[in-house]
Amino acid sequence: MASTLSLSDGRYGSRILHIPSHILAAAIEALFLTNVFPERLPAQNAFLWAFMRTFALHFAFILSYIVFYLGLIYPYFVSPIRHFPTPSASTSPLARISRGMFTLPPGTRFWEWSKDTDNDGVLLLRSPLHRNRLLLTSPRALADVLLHNSYDFEKPKGVRSFLRSVLGDGLIIIEGEEHKFQRRHVMPAFSFRHIKELYPMMWRKSLALTERLNFEAIEGKTIEMYSWASKVTLDIIGIAGLGREINALQNSDDELVRCYEELLEPSPQKLVFFVAQAYGPAKLVKMLPLRLNRVFSETTSTLRSICGRLVREKREAIKTNADDHFDILSILIKSNDFSDDALVDQLLTFLAAGHETTSSTFTWLTFLLALHPNVQSRVREEVRQALPGRPAKDTDVDLSAVLESLPYLNGACNETLRLYPTVPITVRTSVRETRILDRPIPSGTNVIICPWAVNRNPKLWGPDAGEFKPERWIDDGKPNNSGGADSNYSNLTFLHGPRSCIGQNFAKAELRCLLAAFVGAFEWTMIDEEKDIIPAGVVTIKPRNGLHLRLRPLP
Ligand code: HEM
Numbered sequence: 001m002a003s004t005l006s007l008s009d010g011r012y013g014s015r016i017l018h019i020p021s022h023i024l025a026a027a028i029e030a031l032f033l034t035n036v037f038p039e040r041l042p043a044q045n046a047f048l049w050a051f052m053r054t055f056a057l058h059f060a061f062i063l064s065y066i067v068f069y070l071g072l073i074y075p076y077f078v079s080p081i082r083h084f085p086t087p088s089a090s091t092s093p094l095a096r097i098s099r100g101m102f103t104l105p106p107g108t109r110f111w112e113w114s115k116d117t118d119n120d121g122v123l124l125l126r127s128p129l130h131r132n133r134l135l136l137t138s139p140r141a142l143a144d145v146l147l148h149n150s151y152d153f154e155k156p157k158g159v160r161s162f163l164r165s166v167l168g169d170g171l172i173i174i175e176g177e178e179h180k181f182q183r184r185h186v187m188p189a190f191s192f193r194h195i196k197e198l199y200p201m202m203w204r205k206s207l208a209l210t211e212r213l214n215f216e217a218i219e220g221k222t223i224e225m226y227s228w229a230s231k232v233t234l235d236i237i238g239i240a241g242l243g244r245e246i247n248a249l250q251n252s253d254d255e256l257v258r259c260y261e262e263l264l265e266p267s268p269q270k271l272v273f274f275v276a277q278a279y280g281p282a283k284l285v286k287m288l289p290l291r292l293n294r295v296f297s298e299t300t301s302t303l304r305s306i307c308g309r310l311v312r313e314k315r316e317a318i319k320t321n322a323d324d325h326f327d328i329l330s331i332l333i334k335s336n337d338f339s340d341d342a343l344v345d346q347l348l349t350f351l352a353a354g355h356e357t358t359s360s361t362f363t364w365l366t367f368l369l370a371l372h373p374n375v376q377s378r379v380r381e382e383v384r385q386a387l388p389g390r391p392a393k394d395t396d397v398d399l400s401a402v403l404e405s406l407p408y409l410n411g412a413c414n415e416t417l418r419l420y421p422t423v424p425i426t427v428r429t430s431v432r433e434t435r436i437l438d439r440p441i442p443s444g445t446n447v448i449i450c451p452w453a454v455n456r457n458p459k460l461w462g463p464d465a466g467e468f469k470p471e472r473w474i475d476d477g478k479p480n481n482s483g484g485a486d487s488n489y490s491n492l493t494f495l496h497g498p499r500s501c502i503g504q505n506f507a508k509a510e511l512r513c514l515l516a517a518f519v520g521a522f523e524w525t526m527i528d529e530e531k532d533i534i535p536a537g538v539v540t541i542k543p544r545n546g547l548h549l550r551l552r553p554l555p
Contacts (some may be wrong), residue, residue: 014064026055044222075132080440084124084134087113097555103448104544105189105535107424107452110135114453119437125448132426133446134436137457139489144436145428145447146489148499151176152434153447156427158278166263168307168351169342171502179498185337186346186502189328195505197326198240199399202510205236205249206517212249214521217551222527225366225547229359229514231257236510237354242310243317243327256351257484264356264540268378274538307347311340348374350503357422358507362514363513367413367533367547368468369519370526379408380519387516403512409519411470412480413511417466418483421451421493422540450493460490524553531546 005057015021030050034041038042042049042241064204076082103109113123114137136142145153154175164173188194209232216223231248235258238246248257273292276285286293314329332338332346369376386402401411428447435441458465461483472483485491499506526533527548536544 003343010483017062017365019062022058022062026051026058028280029054029249075126079132080442081124081132081134081445083439084122085117086124086126087117095200103451103503104125104540105424106537107450110425110450111453111456114457115459121205125288131446132449135442135448135450135453136436137454139460139487141437142449142454142492143490143496145449146495146499149304149434149436150433150497150499152430153260153428154431155431156278156446158325159427161282162274162277166295166303166348167349167352168304168345170345170347171242171259172353173345181337182346183498183502185335186328186332188299188335189331190506192505194331195509196400197401198506199509199513202236202237202513203399203517205239206513207234208232208249209514210517211550214553217522217553222548222550225549226359226363226542227546229362229366230260230355232514233355233359233362234260234351236358237351239327240506241328241350241354242314243330244310255262255302259303260352260356262295262299264537270538271536303348303351304344306352307344308340310347311343315340351488353501354503354506356540357503358514359424360537360540361417361507362511363414363547364535364544365412365511365515366518366524366549367526367543368416368419370467370524370549371530374527375408375412375468376519376523377514379406379412380523382406382408383516387520389512399513403516405479406512406516407474407479408470408479409512409515411473413508413515414473414479414483415468415470416493416510417493417508418455419466420535420541421455423493424452424535424541426495449492449495451495454492455491457490460485460487520554522553524549524551526550 007234030047031054033054034046035051038046067394070145087483101351113125113135116121119137121136121141123133123137125133127133136145154160155173158171160175171179174182174501209228213223213228228249234248235246235261238244238248238256246256248254253258269292273285273290276282311329311333315333318330318333328350329347330342338346369379377458382405387397388408426449428449430441430443430445430447432443433440434443436447473480482488484490494504494507527550528545532545533547534544535541
């Protein structure tokens, strides 16, 4: 028994708690009793009588196992992870987990515990009924989970099954060998060469955003930044991903725009809905007559059918040479590695992952530059010197070379990505016995990776970790890639290793274009107070009530 436990505490617990096995065992025992001791049982309904009693005994055993073994003995005296330090004893285990997950901005509590508790890279967050989690805090521990033993950890089943409804069975959801296969075949679509070729299109769309906003600014209207950022990034991924003009900047009635607005709008109800499905009784939640159940099922099936139509149209266009097949979908179709269904899954993944994340980051970028007008001016000066005059849509400048060389522009983008990592918390479960920091980790252990906490940890970034300082990313007047941190793992915005963000160079290129065009066209200030801009969201973070800006068009 001990060896089973050390191999797999999660699996051992679930075997003992497997109710159908107990029903079967109680039935066999009742059968035995009715045959061997018939004289001790009532004459009528003897089997039922015996079964009810044997099952009651099993039930009492399960209950005491839960309360005594899982609740008291296992976590404190047996579990191999019991020696990791825990955050301050002043909070109860239940409060610790719920506050960790629900405090705004997401990740704040994990950040406090990471920096305030003595630890060498792993903290144990105890919670009732043996659902303890490990919070990773040091580059070494993170490298063990994200790189060295990456395939020993998977996204928890509940999280995957919830996200699957929006993202399909694409790269973000699948695991193991299937993931290795897909990743290898999708990589070429994100090569440096391909991203470089996308710059002119990203630039055109960025200028289209500024032109569209110019109308609003001239009329003296204030703008809500996230909704505009979301439209332009959907337009960009529409062309890069599908070779299709979605034109969300001009046409907000587009079905895709409507679906994503519906799904991604942050609200406390959605957060509870997500946590209940990912960590609670998902099947039961799905059966409840909730408005969100209806919205999710209608919206996700609309998205699937739109993507199915787009795949069929693209196959047809490739056959008849009706477009230039430069987009991600064309590259995947031409690789002949994916069925139509698999292509729909990839498409759902790229559309959601590729527009929502960059639009949130661009919104935070404009927020931080509104708070730091001196940095806003420096970026503007730099862009105007590098791209003199009002840059044209079809410029023959090598945009990637120019924009990637600008220190303040890149510093502002990287510093925003560090301080506002769009995915502030992600989770993994070990699927076999493995190791972190050379210590044994049983199968079924839950692990929390919190980019919000790591990216702002003063132990990794120094005492000014929480400040916006684009200069960190500049050495001798040139952009650097480390921000001055000793390890890559001090910056987790895109994670690292085989499950890192495949679109990170795409996203950085897009942010450079968007910021360069925006800063060249407007000077901007905030309408809301800084304290009212609260990061919130279900998987990614954006300002809870939007970000309202006043733009002053520049000559
Ligand atoms: C600022 C922008 C972005 C941020 C901060 C970001 C962040 C991340 C993070 C943290 C993950 C890992 C999630 C996890 O495993 O828990 C991820 C994965 C992924 N991202 Fe991004 N992302 C961004 C933009 C993009 C773009 C533009 C695309 C595509 C066009 C993209 C496509 C993907 C895909 C396909 C994965 C799954 C990779 C795998 O598991 O192999 N992302 N992203």
